[in-house]
Amino acid sequence: ALDAPVEEPAITPQLAKADSPLHQPAAGPPPRAGEDSPILASPAVRARARELGVDLALVKPNGDHIRHTDLDAYLLYGSGQGYRPAGRVAPRADEQVKVIxxxxxxxxxxxxxxxxxxxxxxxxxxxxxxxxxxxxxxxxxxxxxxxxxxxxxxxxxxxxxxxxxxxxxxxxxxxxxxxxxxxxxxxxxxxxxxxxxxxxxxxxxxxxxxxxxxxxxxxxxxxxxxxxxxxxxxxxxxxxxxxxxxxxxxxxxxxxxxxxxxxxxxxxxxxxxxxxxxxxxxxxxxxxxxxxxxxxxxxxxxxxxxxxxxxxxxxxxxxxxx
The missing domain is CATH 3.30.559.10 (Chloramphenicol acetyltransferase-like domain)
Structure with missing residues (x-):
């Protein structure tokens, strides 16, 4: 009905699942990946980070290990660097060609x-x-x-x-x-x-x-x-x-x-x-x-x-x- 009270929408299970950016851990701050702690990430996340040229030590996990959503957040908001460089190969040396x-x-x-x-x-x-x-x-x-x-x-x-x-x-x-x-x-x-x-x-x-x-x-x-x-x-x-x-x-x-x-x-x-x-x-x-x-x-x-x-x-x- 039009005059029914407006309720706050519930977060669906899909949006609240563990690897969602909306998920919040139940207790305490999560461990950070750094020099003194191991970097926890699945092989798929590691492979994607290598492809994108991202050092996983710089990525802050939103949980006990680094997920794809954490990598996305770093790329979009945290890195200030954007995605991989435009050049996929090493740059060539400059050369001069005589027009003859x-x-x-x-x-x-x-x-x-x-x-x-x-x-x-x-x-x-x-x-x-x-x-x-x-x-x-x-x-x-x-x-x-x-x-x-x-x-x-x-x-x-x-x-x-x-x-x-x-x-x-x-x-x-x-x-x-x-x-x-x-x-x-x-x-x-x-x-x-x-x-x-x-x-x-x-x-x-x-x-x-x-x-x-x-x-x-x-x-x-x-x-x-x-x-x-x-x-x-x-x-x-x-x-x-x-x-x-x-x-x-x-x-x-x-x-x-x-x-x-x-x-x-x-x-x-x-x-x-x-x-x-x-x-x-x-x-x-x-x-x-x-x-x-x-x-x-x-x-x-x-x-x-x-x-x-x-x-x-x-x-x-x-x-x-x-």
Whole structure:
């Protein structure tokens, strides 16, 4: 009843059991663990203390021996030290690494790109559900041809779209004040190697079919990673594609490969619920990023280019028509 006297809640047997912080011993202060008295604790408590880096001699027991609750109380309130240090291994010695060779050239190129080029980045979400289904069907009938990743299909879409956006397939000589819009697509493929980032080039990408592109991507990546890529294979790109594969993240803001004026970065494909009409379906979605040189490329042009690429990727039959 609402007007009944309020009673103090009773402590349940579970909360009052011996290893509870609420338990109080019936008589006298408990012995303390110290230099003159043995440390009484179960093997499990000792093992946990070792794992946490706690000296049990510093832990005050609430009873005749140290329990897990006593260890918790020490860690939370009594130690002033918190849990174990963040580093689980011994720290490494400091070392100095000279930035030379390929790594120095990469550093200089990236610094020059950011110093000279006013970057802007545009990101769009693309539904690649149908494209992934088409890719699976192509791979099921590939025979002895290389397995298709997303990249060859994306390159086809890029090459089909670029003729309407020539300002993106270009190089800008800012000292001479001249922009060269290239007819052929010499596509750079940013490739991570032990020596650093390299950009081997797919020559005349617009003239290759999806299987030829897959073969050339593999060949150039192997050549770059083995150190066998020639200087001709590592120069002359007109547009660069950069991909982190399964590490692709949600979105990227890639740095332009100067003197080019644009770089395209596909991100990781993830499956999420999506509305299609009034239905909720599982869709495979991928964000596509593009960074452009704002001195040469307008935001409207970059966005329009990505939307045109999006249309092809979301309707993959268009990639193979004509």
């Amino acid at each position: 060779g390929m790594r120095r050239r990469i550093a200089e190129n990236m610094a020059a790109s950011k110093r000279h080029i006013p970057h802007f980045t545009y990101v769009e979400e693309i539904d690649v559900t149908a494209l992934e289904e088409a890719r699976a069907q192509l791979n099921a009938h590939r025979g002895d041809r290389p397995k298709l990743t997303m990249l060859p299909l994306l390159i086809v879409a890029i090459c089909r779209t670029l003729p309407d956006f020539p300002m993106l397939n270009a190089r800008y000589d800012d000292e001479a004040g001249v922009v060269t819009r290239h007819g052929a697509v010499h596509l750079g493929m940013a490739t991570q190697t032990d020596a650093g980032l390299m950009v081997p080039v797919i020559r005349d990408a617009q003239d290759r079919n999806v299987w030829q592109l897959a073969t050339e991507i593999r060949r150039l990546a192997d050549a770059a990673r083995s150190g066998k890529a020639t200087s001709a294979e590592l120069s002359g790109s007109t547009l660069t594609l950069t991909s982190l594969g399964p590490l692709g993240g949600i979105a990227t803001t890639p740095v332009i490969n100067r003197p080019e004026v644009a770089i395209i970065g596909p991100n990781r494909v993830i499956e999420r619920p999506m509305f299609r009409g009034k239905e909720i379906v599982a869709a495979k979605l991928m964000n596509l990023s593009i960074s452009c040189d704002h001195r040469v490329v307008d935001g409207w042009d970059a966005a329009s280019f990505v939307q045109a690429v999006r249309k092809l990727l979301e309707t993959p039959v268009l990639l193979f028509e004509g």
